[in-house]
Amino acid sequence: MMANIENQLGTINIEPEAIAKIAGLATTECYGIVGMASKNMKDGIVKLLKIESLTKGVKLHIDNNKLIIDLHIIVKYGTNIKAVAETIISTVKYKVEEATSMQVSSINIFVEGIKIND
Known part of the structure; x- marks a missing residue:
């Protein structure tokens, strides 16, 4: 489902893939994040995604032009997961709303x- 923003000049359509890329990039910029994750549903193996495919770790739902974002992440060992999650939530919310003018x-x-350091 595409996101639609209407103004006096017409309609702006934003592909979910574009919003997912914004959310994924914002997430990977946060401290304590190793990267986005993709889970193979068949055998349950989690895979660390490369930067060009990080949108696979983002699931986006659009309901009445409001966004619900699911982020699948891998964190660095030794970080406070709650603090990392709170930082991600505020950063992603700000960057997505700023870029798209849509409410998260x-x-x-x-x-x-x-991930344990090698």
């Missing part, structure tokens, strides 16, 4: 794994 109604964080 909720952001759900799913910690899919913890």
Whole structure:
């Protein structure tokens, strides 16, 4: 489902993939994040995504032009997960709303794994 913004000059249509990219990039900029995660539903294996495919770790739902964003992340070992999640929520909400002028109604964080330094 595409996001629509109407103004006096017409309608702006924003693809969910574009919003997911904004959310994914904002997430990876936060402290304590190793990257976005993708879970193979068949065998339950979590995979760390590269920067070019980070939108696979973002699930977007549009309901009455309000956004619900699910973020699947991998955090760095030793970080406070609650603090990292709160930072992600405020950062992603700000950046998505600023870029799209759409309201973010909720952001759900799913910690899919913890990466231990190599």
